[in-house]
Amino acid sequence: TGTAVANPNPLGAALEAMLGAGAAALTAWQQAIVAAVFELCLVAVMVAIELLGHWRAPPATAGPARPVEASAPVVGGASAAPAAALPPPRKARAKAASTKAGSVKGFFRNYIFPAEDGERVDIKTMVDTYRGWCAGQGLTPVKLDAFLDEIERLCGKLGVRIEPGADQRVYAHGVKIEAPAAVRIT
DSSP states (O other): OOOSOOOOOOOHHHHHHHOOHHHHHHHHHHHHHHHHHHHHHHHHHHHHHHHHHOOOOOOOOOOOOOOOTTTOOOEETTTSSSSTTTOOOOHHHHHHHHHHHHHHHHHHHHHHHEEEOEEEHHHHHHHHHHHHHHHHHTTTTTOOOHHHHHHHHHHHHHHHOEOOOTTSSSSEEEEEEOOOOTTTTO
């Protein structure tokens, strides 16, 4: 019927021939090393996911989601915008969004300054100041999640700790909010 397998572990036999040791011992060591490398890779991936932020599943929608314009008139419960209108091409959407959205990095660069030891800024205050800055500039603030992600990234780059306080609020330590020199009233 079939031929018998000459060697059930050819890699073990090759190792035994090269090193002169028992095939079983060498195979056991090989398997232990491979398992350890696999575990280290798995831990590295898990740490990377934690450092980069949690996975976010895209919202389940039946079709492409389009926000309804606040300025679009509503007639009889339906928007007056044509139903067959398609969203603009991707490049046009990205360009329009980049010209209208308030830059978190620009806000951070102009309003967040190093502070004395022990000073801290409530993240909610930072969000409110950012929204006020956007309103003053005629810009649309980015969504809260995007703002928080960007603030976390910028603070991480600058070594600013973000931690919850005893009052259940989240604080950025070692910074203060201050109007830039060109805007300050003296």
